[in-house]
Amino acid sequence: MRVSVVTVCFNSARTIRSALESFFAQDHPDKELVVVDGASTDGTLAMVEAFAGEDLTVMSAPDRGIYDAMNKGLAAFSGDAVGFLNSDDRFKDGQVLSRIAAALKAADIVHGNLDFVSDHETGAVVRRWRSSAFRKHCFAGGWMPPHPTFYVRRAVVEAVGGFDLGYRTAADYDFMLRAMEFYDFRTTFVDSTLIDMRYGGDSTAGLRAYLRGNLEARRSRRTWLNAGIVDRAFFAKPLSKVTQFVTR
Numbered sequence: 001m002r003v004s005v006v007t008v009c010f011n012s013a014r015t016i017r018s019a020l021e022s023f024f025a026q027d028h029p030d031k032e033l034v035v036v037d038g039a040s041t042d043g044t045l046a047m048v049e050a051f052a053g054e055d056l057t058v059m060s061a062p063d064r065g066i067y068d069a070m071n072k073g074l075a076a077f078s079g080d081a082v083g084f085l086n087s088d089d090r091f092k093d094g095q096v097l098s099r100i101a102a103a104l105k106a107a108d109i110v111h112g113n114l115d116f117v118s119d120h121e122t123g124a125v126v127r128r129w130r131s132s133a134f135r136k137h138c139f140a141g142g143w144m145p146p147h148p149t150f151y152v153r154r155a156v157v158e159a160v161g162g163f164d165l166g167y168r169t170a171a172d173y174d175f176m177l178r179a180m181e182f183y184d185f186r187t188t189f190v191d192s193t194l195i196d197m198r199y200g201g202d203s204t205a206g207l208r209a210y211l212r213g214n215l216e217a218r219r220s221r222r223t224w225l226n227a228g229i230v231d232r233a234f235f236a237k238p239l240s241k242v243t244q245f246v247t248r
Contacts, residue, residue, distance in 0.1 A: 001101045002030045003151070004082040006073030008066055010038035013047055015088035015198065018120045020051050022090035028097035031055055032079050036069045038062060067171040071162040080104075083151035088198045090120055096194045100151050107188035108153045109134075109179060111145035116199040116244075126199045127244040133189040139177045140225055142236025144217075147172040148195040156185055169209065170216030177220055214238055 005023055009016055023033050035048050037060040045060055052058075059076065063069045070084065081104050085091070092115070103110040111134075116127035129146050150172075160179045163171040180187060218234050221227035 001081060001104060002032060002079035003028060003097050003101050003104075004032040004034060004077035004079030005085050005097070006034045006036065006070065006077060006082060007085050007087055008036045008038070008069035008073060009040065009044055009048075009087035010063075010069075011040045011042040011044060012087040013040070013043045016044060017047055018090050019085055019087050020048065023085060024051060024055070025094045026091060026097040027094050028101055030079075030101075031097055032057065032077065033085075034073050034077050035059070036063075036073045036076075038069055064165065065168075067163040067165050067167065070171075071165075074157055074162055079154070081151050081153045082157065084148060085195075086148060086197065089148055090196050092193045092196055099190055099192060100194070103188045103190050104151065104153060106186065108156055108185035109187045110149075110151050110190055111187075112149040112190035112192050112194040114146040114149055114195045114197055115193055117196045118199055120196060120198065123196065127241070128193075129244050131189060134180055134187045136181065139181055140221065140227065140231065140233055142233040142240055144173055144237065145176060146195065146197075147176060148197055149190075150176060152179065152185075156183070159183055159185075167216050167220070169213045170220060173213075173217045174220040174224075177224060181224065210238060210241075 007019060032055055034057045037045055039060055039062045048058055059072060100110055111131060113131055114129040115125045118124045118126050131145050156179050160175060164174050167174055214237060217237060221231060221233060
C-alpha cells in the first residue's frame with residue numbers, strides 16, 4: 001500500500017527539517033511526501049528541495065491559508081491512502097507509517113495517539129492525547145481523534161471532499177466529523193503514539209485559540225448533527241483536554 005503524507009508550510013525553515021527527516025526515516029517502503037509550500041521567503045523551499053528524490057513532490061505558490069494548502073495536497077497525492085504531517089511536528093518513530101499501512105489493510109480510516117512536546121530536541125512531553133475507538137454519534141459527546149494521526153483511503157477523500165475554507169481553525173474537525181459520522185467507512189484505532197506535535201502552534205496558542213476552535217466545532221455540529229446552540233460537546237470537548245496535561 002502506497003501511503004502519502006502531505007506537509008503544508010509557509011516560512012517554516014526553523015522547524016521543517018525535523019518533520020522531513022522523520023518522514024524519510026520511515027521504514028515503510030512505499031511512501032510519498034507531498035510538500036505544499038505557500039511561496040515561502042525564508043529558505044524553506046531550498047531546505048525541502050535538498051531532500052529531492054522519487055518519494056518527494058514539491059509545490060510552491062501563494063495560497064489562501066492552511067486549509068487551502070491542504071486541499072491542494074488532497075488533489076495532488078498519488079497514494080492509496082493519505083494523512084497530514086504538520087511542518088513543526090514529526091513521526092514518533094520510524095515504524096509509524098508501517099503501522100498505519102497495516103491497519104489500513106482492514107480499514108478505510110485509522111487514527112492513533114499523539115504527544116504534545118515542548119520541542120523536538122528534548123522531546124519533553126507536555127500533553128498526552130490518548131484516543132479511543134470510534135463509535136457512531138460520539139462527536140456529539142465531545143469525542144474527536146487527533147487529526148495529525150488521521151489517515152484515510154482515497155475513497156474517503158473522494159466521498160467527503162476537501163476541507164471547508166469557511167473554518168479558520170476547525171476545518172480538520174469538520175472533515176473528520178463528516179468522514180466518520182456520515183459514511184459507513186471501516187474505522188480502526190491504532191493504540192500507539194504516532195506523532196510528536198510541537199506545543200504552541202495555531203491550534204494550541206492559548207485561550208483565544210481554544211475558544212475560537214470550540215465555537216467553530218460547534219458550528220460544524222450544528223450544520224451536520226443538528227446540535228443546539230449549546231450542546232454537550234461544547235463543554236465536554238475542551239474539558240477532555242484538561243486530563244491530557246502531564247503532571248510530574
